[in-house]
Amino acid sequence: MAVPLFDTATPLAPLRAEIDVAMARVLDSGRFILGPEVAAFEQEFAAYCGAAHAVGVANGTEALTIALRAMGVGPGDDVVVPSFTFYASAEAIPPTGARPVFCDVDPDSACATAETVRAALTPATKAVIAVHLFGNVAPVAEIEALGVPVLEDAAQAAGSRSDGGRPGALGTAATFSFFPAKNLGAFGDGGAITTADETLADRVRTLRLHGSRDKISYEQVGYNSRLDELQAAILRVQLPHLDGWADGRRAAGDHYAEAGLGELVTLPAPAAGAQPAWHLYVVRSAHADELAEALAGATIGCRAYYRTPVHRQPAMAPFGAHARLPATDELARTHLALPMSPVLTAGQAAEVVAAAPTYSDR
Protein backbone atom coordinates (compact mmCIF):
# COMPACT_ATOMS: atom_id res chain seq x y z
CA MET A 1 0.00 0.00 0.00
CA ALA A 2 1.28 3.46 -0.90
CA VAL A 3 2.24 5.70 2.03
CA PRO A 4 2.17 9.42 1.14
CA LEU A 5 4.97 11.77 2.27
CA PHE A 6 2.36 13.85 4.08
CA ASP A 7 -1.41 13.83 4.51
CA THR A 8 -3.12 17.17 4.98
CA ALA A 9 -6.57 16.03 3.81
CA THR A 10 -7.40 13.37 6.43
CA PRO A 11 -6.99 15.60 9.53
CA LEU A 12 -9.04 18.38 7.86
CA ALA A 13 -11.93 16.19 6.68
CA PRO A 14 -13.85 16.25 10.00
CA LEU A 15 -13.54 20.06 10.09
CA ARG A 16 -15.03 20.61 6.64
CA ALA A 17 -18.48 21.77 7.79
CA GLU A 18 -16.98 24.20 10.32
CA ILE A 19 -14.58 25.57 7.70
CA ASP A 20 -17.46 26.07 5.25
CA VAL A 21 -19.33 28.07 7.91
CA ALA A 22 -16.24 30.19 8.64
CA MET A 23 -15.67 30.92 4.96
CA ALA A 24 -19.33 31.82 4.44
CA ARG A 25 -19.12 34.19 7.43
CA VAL A 26 -16.28 36.08 5.72
CA LEU A 27 -18.00 36.16 2.33
CA ASP A 28 -21.18 37.48 3.92
CA SER A 29 -19.29 40.12 5.90
CA GLY A 30 -17.68 41.68 2.84
CA ARG A 31 -14.53 42.34 4.90
CA PHE A 32 -11.52 40.64 3.31
CA ILE A 33 -8.45 42.52 4.55
CA LEU A 34 -7.52 43.30 8.17
CA GLY A 35 -10.91 42.76 9.73
CA PRO A 36 -12.33 40.90 12.74
CA GLU A 37 -11.09 37.41 11.72
CA VAL A 38 -7.44 38.49 11.53
CA ALA A 39 -7.77 40.41 14.81
CA ALA A 40 -9.32 37.38 16.54
CA PHE A 41 -6.78 34.94 15.07
CA GLU A 42 -3.94 37.21 16.18
CA GLN A 43 -5.24 37.13 19.75
CA GLU A 44 -5.87 33.38 19.73
CA PHE A 45 -2.51 32.53 18.16
CA ALA A 46 -0.59 34.82 20.55
CA ALA A 47 -2.32 33.13 23.49
CA TYR A 48 -1.54 29.70 22.06
CA CYS A 49 2.17 30.52 21.70
CA GLY A 50 2.36 32.28 25.06
CA ALA A 51 3.39 35.54 23.37
CA ALA A 52 1.85 38.92 24.10
CA HIS A 53 1.41 39.84 20.43
CA ALA A 54 0.85 38.09 17.11
CA VAL A 55 0.63 39.97 13.82
CA GLY A 56 -0.66 38.24 10.69
CA VAL A 57 1.33 38.76 7.48
CA ALA A 58 1.24 37.40 3.93
CA ASN A 59 3.72 34.51 4.29
CA GLY A 60 6.60 33.17 6.36
CA THR A 61 9.28 34.71 4.14
CA GLU A 62 8.00 38.29 4.44
CA ALA A 63 7.43 37.60 8.14
CA LEU A 64 11.20 37.14 8.51
CA THR A 65 12.12 40.28 6.55
CA ILE A 66 9.56 42.40 8.40
CA ALA A 67 10.55 41.03 11.82
CA LEU A 68 14.25 41.68 11.13
CA ARG A 69 13.50 45.26 10.08
CA ALA A 70 11.35 45.77 13.17
CA MET A 71 14.31 44.52 15.23
CA GLY A 72 16.39 47.31 13.69
CA VAL A 73 18.36 45.18 11.21
CA GLY A 74 19.52 47.15 8.18
CA PRO A 75 22.39 47.98 5.85
CA GLY A 76 25.83 47.23 7.32
CA ASP A 77 24.49 44.58 9.72
CA ASP A 78 25.17 40.85 9.72
CA VAL A 79 22.53 38.25 10.54
CA VAL A 80 23.67 34.75 11.50
CA VAL A 81 21.51 32.01 9.98
CA PRO A 82 21.94 28.24 9.56
CA SER A 83 22.64 27.03 6.04
CA PHE A 84 20.79 23.73 6.60
CA THR A 85 17.26 25.12 6.32
CA PHE A 86 14.71 26.12 3.70
CA TYR A 87 16.21 28.78 1.42
CA ALA A 88 13.76 31.47 2.63
CA SER A 89 15.41 31.63 6.09
CA ALA A 90 18.41 33.30 4.43
CA GLU A 91 16.64 34.83 1.42
CA ALA A 92 14.70 37.10 3.79
CA ILE A 93 17.88 38.82 5.02
CA PRO A 94 19.29 40.74 1.99
CA PRO A 95 16.04 42.70 1.43
CA THR A 96 16.72 44.39 4.81
CA GLY A 97 20.13 45.54 3.51
CA ALA A 98 21.93 43.19 5.92
CA ARG A 99 24.21 40.28 5.03
CA PRO A 100 23.53 36.60 5.85
CA VAL A 101 26.42 34.91 7.69
CA PHE A 102 25.99 31.14 7.66
CA CYS A 103 26.45 28.96 10.73
CA ASP A 104 26.61 25.19 11.13
CA VAL A 105 24.07 23.01 12.95
CA ASP A 106 24.11 20.14 15.41
CA PRO A 107 23.87 16.97 13.28
CA ASP A 108 21.47 15.22 15.69
CA SER A 109 18.90 18.01 16.11
CA ALA A 110 19.54 19.73 12.73
CA CYS A 111 19.30 23.04 14.63
CA ALA A 112 21.91 25.72 15.36
CA THR A 113 23.44 25.73 18.85
CA ALA A 114 25.22 28.37 20.92
CA GLU A 115 28.55 26.85 19.76
CA THR A 116 27.73 26.91 16.05
CA VAL A 117 26.37 30.45 16.32
CA ARG A 118 29.37 31.67 18.35
CA ALA A 119 31.69 30.50 15.56
CA ALA A 120 29.82 32.68 13.06
CA LEU A 121 29.51 35.90 15.09
CA THR A 122 31.13 39.03 13.61
CA PRO A 123 31.51 42.54 15.05
CA ALA A 124 28.54 43.51 12.84
CA THR A 125 26.16 40.75 14.02
CA LYS A 126 22.83 42.39 14.81
CA ALA A 127 20.63 39.29 15.12
CA VAL A 128 20.56 35.51 14.85
CA ILE A 129 17.84 33.55 13.09
CA ALA A 130 17.34 30.29 15.01
CA VAL A 131 15.40 27.90 12.78
CA HIS A 132 13.28 25.29 14.56
CA LEU A 133 13.95 22.89 11.71
CA PHE A 134 11.61 19.97 11.01
CA GLY A 135 9.64 20.87 14.19
CA ASN A 136 12.60 20.48 16.51
CA VAL A 137 13.24 23.38 18.91
CA ALA A 138 16.56 25.25 18.73
CA PRO A 139 18.17 26.30 22.07
CA VAL A 140 17.09 29.93 21.85
CA ALA A 141 17.95 30.94 25.44
CA GLU A 142 21.50 29.58 25.09
CA ILE A 143 21.98 31.44 21.82
CA GLU A 144 20.52 34.66 23.23
CA ALA A 145 22.97 34.31 26.18
CA LEU A 146 25.72 35.10 23.64
CA GLY A 147 24.36 38.66 23.77
CA VAL A 148 22.56 38.83 20.42
CA PRO A 149 18.81 39.04 19.85
CA VAL A 150 17.27 35.88 18.39
CA LEU A 151 14.54 35.78 15.77
CA GLU A 152 12.96 32.31 15.81
CA ASP A 153 12.10 30.94 12.38
CA ALA A 154 9.23 28.76 13.60
CA ALA A 155 7.78 28.12 10.12
CA GLN A 156 8.07 24.35 10.67
CA ALA A 157 7.39 24.27 14.41
CA ALA A 158 3.78 25.24 15.11
CA GLY A 159 2.60 22.82 17.80
CA SER A 160 6.08 22.01 19.13
CA ARG A 161 6.93 22.57 22.78
CA SER A 162 10.06 22.95 24.85
CA ASP A 163 10.82 23.19 28.55
CA GLY A 164 11.35 26.94 28.05
CA GLY A 165 7.94 27.44 26.39
CA ARG A 166 6.56 27.16 22.89
CA PRO A 167 8.24 28.34 19.70
CA GLY A 168 6.95 31.85 19.25
CA ALA A 169 7.67 32.82 22.85
CA LEU A 170 11.36 31.92 23.19
CA GLY A 171 13.24 34.73 21.42
CA THR A 172 12.95 38.48 20.80
CA ALA A 173 10.45 37.68 18.04
CA ALA A 174 9.36 34.65 16.02
CA THR A 175 7.95 34.03 12.58
CA PHE A 176 5.51 31.40 11.31
CA SER A 177 4.39 30.19 7.89
CA PHE A 178 0.86 28.97 7.26
CA PHE A 179 1.74 27.49 3.85
CA PRO A 180 -0.83 24.69 3.31
CA ALA A 181 1.54 21.78 4.09
CA LYS A 182 2.73 23.27 7.39
CA ASN A 183 1.63 21.92 10.80
CA LEU A 184 -0.95 24.74 10.87
CA GLY A 185 -1.77 25.33 7.22
CA ALA A 186 -4.00 27.85 5.47
CA PHE A 187 -5.66 27.33 2.08
CA GLY A 188 -3.07 29.57 0.45
CA ASP A 189 -0.16 31.62 1.75
CA GLY A 190 -0.09 33.13 5.20
CA GLY A 191 2.27 33.95 8.04
CA ALA A 192 2.61 35.61 11.42
CA ILE A 193 5.10 37.33 13.68
CA THR A 194 4.92 36.90 17.45
CA THR A 195 6.72 38.88 20.14
CA ALA A 196 6.47 39.95 23.76
CA ASP A 197 7.69 43.45 22.83
CA GLU A 198 4.88 45.94 22.26
CA THR A 199 7.09 48.46 20.43
CA LEU A 200 8.35 45.76 18.09
CA ALA A 201 4.79 44.54 17.45
CA ASP A 202 3.75 48.10 16.65
CA ARG A 203 6.61 48.44 14.12
CA VAL A 204 5.57 45.13 12.52
CA ARG A 205 1.94 46.30 12.22
CA THR A 206 3.09 49.46 10.49
CA LEU A 207 5.56 47.70 8.17
CA ARG A 208 2.92 45.20 6.95
CA LEU A 209 0.67 48.12 5.92
CA HIS A 210 3.03 50.05 3.59
CA GLY A 211 4.82 51.59 6.58
CA SER A 212 1.61 53.38 7.57
CA ARG A 213 -0.88 53.35 10.42
CA ASP A 214 -3.78 54.76 8.42
CA LYS A 215 -2.82 54.65 4.70
CA ILE A 216 -2.83 58.43 4.77
CA SER A 217 0.55 59.15 6.31
CA TYR A 218 3.52 56.90 5.42
CA GLU A 219 6.29 56.73 8.05
CA GLN A 220 8.49 54.06 6.45
CA VAL A 221 9.00 52.22 3.19
CA GLY A 222 7.08 49.08 4.13
CA TYR A 223 5.27 46.17 2.54
CA ASN A 224 1.83 45.11 1.42
CA SER A 225 1.94 41.95 3.54
CA ARG A 226 -1.28 40.97 5.27
CA LEU A 227 -2.92 37.72 6.29
CA ASP A 228 -6.31 37.56 4.52
CA GLU A 229 -9.58 37.42 6.47
CA LEU A 230 -10.49 34.15 4.72
CA GLN A 231 -7.23 32.50 5.72
CA ALA A 232 -7.53 33.78 9.29
CA ALA A 233 -11.07 32.36 9.56
CA ILE A 234 -9.83 28.96 8.30
CA LEU A 235 -6.86 29.00 10.69
CA ARG A 236 -9.16 29.81 13.62
CA VAL A 237 -11.09 26.58 12.98
CA GLN A 238 -7.85 24.58 12.93
CA LEU A 239 -5.96 26.14 15.85
CA PRO A 240 -7.86 24.26 18.62
CA HIS A 241 -6.78 20.99 16.92
CA LEU A 242 -3.07 21.83 16.62
CA ASP A 243 -2.04 20.20 19.89
CA GLY A 244 -3.89 16.99 19.04
CA TRP A 245 -2.22 16.94 15.61
CA ALA A 246 1.16 17.52 17.29
CA ASP A 247 0.50 14.50 19.53
CA GLY A 248 -0.27 12.50 16.38
CA ARG A 249 3.05 13.58 14.82
CA ARG A 250 4.96 12.53 17.93
CA ALA A 251 3.07 9.22 18.01
CA ALA A 252 4.05 8.67 14.36
CA GLY A 253 7.71 9.13 15.38
CA ASP A 254 7.16 6.54 18.11
CA HIS A 255 5.60 4.15 15.58
CA TYR A 256 8.77 4.35 13.47
CA ALA A 257 11.00 3.69 16.48
CA GLU A 258 8.84 0.75 17.59
CA ALA A 259 8.89 -0.71 14.07
CA GLY A 260 12.70 -0.84 14.22
CA LEU A 261 13.55 2.04 11.88
CA GLY A 262 16.42 3.03 14.18
CA GLU A 263 18.22 -0.20 13.28
CA LEU A 264 18.31 0.84 9.60
CA VAL A 265 18.95 4.59 9.70
CA THR A 266 19.75 7.33 12.24
CA LEU A 267 16.51 8.73 13.66
CA PRO A 268 15.95 12.46 14.32
CA ALA A 269 16.67 13.41 17.94
CA PRO A 270 14.67 15.99 19.90
CA ALA A 271 16.93 18.87 21.01
CA ALA A 272 17.45 19.00 24.81
CA GLY A 273 14.14 19.83 26.50
CA ALA A 274 12.18 19.78 23.21
CA GLN A 275 8.95 17.94 22.40
CA PRO A 276 8.90 18.36 18.61
CA ALA A 277 5.71 18.26 16.56
CA TRP A 278 7.61 16.66 13.69
CA HIS A 279 6.76 18.70 10.59
CA LEU A 280 9.06 16.48 8.54
CA TYR A 281 10.46 13.18 9.81
CA VAL A 282 14.02 13.36 8.56
CA VAL A 283 16.36 10.43 9.03
CA ARG A 284 20.04 10.12 8.11
CA SER A 285 21.66 7.36 6.08
CA ALA A 286 25.01 6.94 4.34
CA HIS A 287 22.86 5.45 1.54
CA ALA A 288 20.17 8.14 1.44
CA ASP A 289 19.78 8.18 -2.36
CA GLU A 290 19.61 4.37 -2.67
CA LEU A 291 17.14 4.32 0.22
CA ALA A 292 15.01 6.95 -1.57
CA GLU A 293 15.03 4.83 -4.72
CA ALA A 294 13.98 1.69 -2.84
CA LEU A 295 11.16 3.52 -1.03
CA ALA A 296 9.93 5.21 -4.20
CA GLY A 297 9.87 1.76 -5.85
CA ALA A 298 7.55 0.62 -3.06
CA THR A 299 5.30 3.73 -3.58
CA ILE A 300 6.42 5.24 -0.30
CA GLY A 301 6.76 9.03 -0.36
CA CYS A 302 10.16 10.39 0.59
CA ARG A 303 12.21 13.46 -0.29
CA ALA A 304 15.64 14.99 0.24
CA TYR A 305 14.64 18.60 0.87
CA TYR A 306 18.01 20.30 1.19
CA ARG A 307 20.59 18.29 -0.84
CA THR A 308 22.30 21.59 -1.72
CA PRO A 309 22.54 23.64 1.47
CA VAL A 310 21.70 27.32 1.29
CA HIS A 311 25.29 28.60 1.45
CA ARG A 312 26.05 26.62 -1.73
CA GLN A 313 23.05 27.98 -3.67
CA PRO A 314 24.04 30.24 -6.61
CA ALA A 315 22.13 33.26 -5.28
CA MET A 316 23.99 33.06 -1.95
CA ALA A 317 27.48 33.01 -3.55
CA PRO A 318 28.24 36.59 -2.42
CA PHE A 319 27.59 35.55 1.21
CA GLY A 320 28.31 31.83 1.47
CA ALA A 321 31.35 31.17 -0.70
CA HIS A 322 33.82 31.01 2.19
CA ALA A 323 31.66 29.25 4.78
CA ARG A 324 33.05 25.97 6.12
CA LEU A 325 30.13 24.00 7.56
CA PRO A 326 31.00 20.30 7.86
CA ALA A 327 27.88 19.14 9.74
CA THR A 328 25.68 20.98 7.23
CA ASP A 329 27.42 19.35 4.27
CA GLU A 330 27.12 15.93 5.89
CA LEU A 331 23.41 16.41 6.69
CA ALA A 332 22.75 17.72 3.19
CA ARG A 333 24.27 14.49 1.77
CA THR A 334 22.64 12.01 4.17
CA HIS A 335 19.17 13.34 5.05
CA LEU A 336 15.89 11.93 3.79
CA ALA A 337 12.34 12.88 4.83
CA LEU A 338 9.99 9.92 5.33
CA PRO A 339 6.17 9.98 5.49
CA MET A 340 4.88 12.06 8.43
CA SER A 341 1.44 13.34 9.35
CA PRO A 342 -0.81 13.58 12.43
CA VAL A 343 -2.59 10.43 11.25
CA LEU A 344 0.33 8.17 10.24
CA THR A 345 -0.51 4.72 11.65
CA ALA A 346 1.67 2.01 13.17
CA GLY A 347 0.81 -0.12 10.13
CA GLN A 348 2.05 2.57 7.72
CA ALA A 349 5.25 3.02 9.74
CA ALA A 350 5.81 -0.76 9.58
CA GLU A 351 5.34 -0.66 5.79
CA VAL A 352 7.98 2.05 5.45
CA VAL A 353 10.40 0.05 7.60
CA ALA A 354 9.69 -3.17 5.66
CA ALA A 355 10.49 -1.41 2.37
CA ALA A 356 13.82 0.01 3.62
CA PRO A 357 16.85 -2.10 2.65
CA THR A 358 19.44 -3.05 5.28
CA TYR A 359 22.94 -1.69 4.67
CA SER A 360 25.96 -2.98 6.58
CA ASP A 361 26.92 0.66 7.39
CA ARG A 362 24.09 3.05 8.24
Ligand SMILES: Cc1ncc(COP(=O)(O)O)c(C=O)c1O
Ligand atom coordinates in the same frame (compact mmCIF):
# COMPACT_ATOMS: atom_id res chain seq x y z
C1 LIG B 1 12.17 27.10 7.77
C2 LIG B 1 11.30 27.93 6.87
N1 LIG B 1 11.43 29.26 6.87
C3 LIG B 1 10.68 30.05 6.11
C4 LIG B 1 9.71 29.54 5.28
C5 LIG B 1 8.96 30.46 4.40
O1 LIG B 1 7.58 30.42 4.56
P1 LIG B 1 6.59 30.80 3.35
O2 LIG B 1 6.63 29.67 2.36
O3 LIG B 1 5.27 30.95 4.00
O4 LIG B 1 7.09 32.08 2.75
C6 LIG B 1 9.50 28.15 5.28
C7 LIG B 1 8.43 27.48 4.49
O5 LIG B 1 8.19 27.46 3.40
C8 LIG B 1 10.33 27.32 6.06
O6 LIG B 1 10.20 25.99 6.04
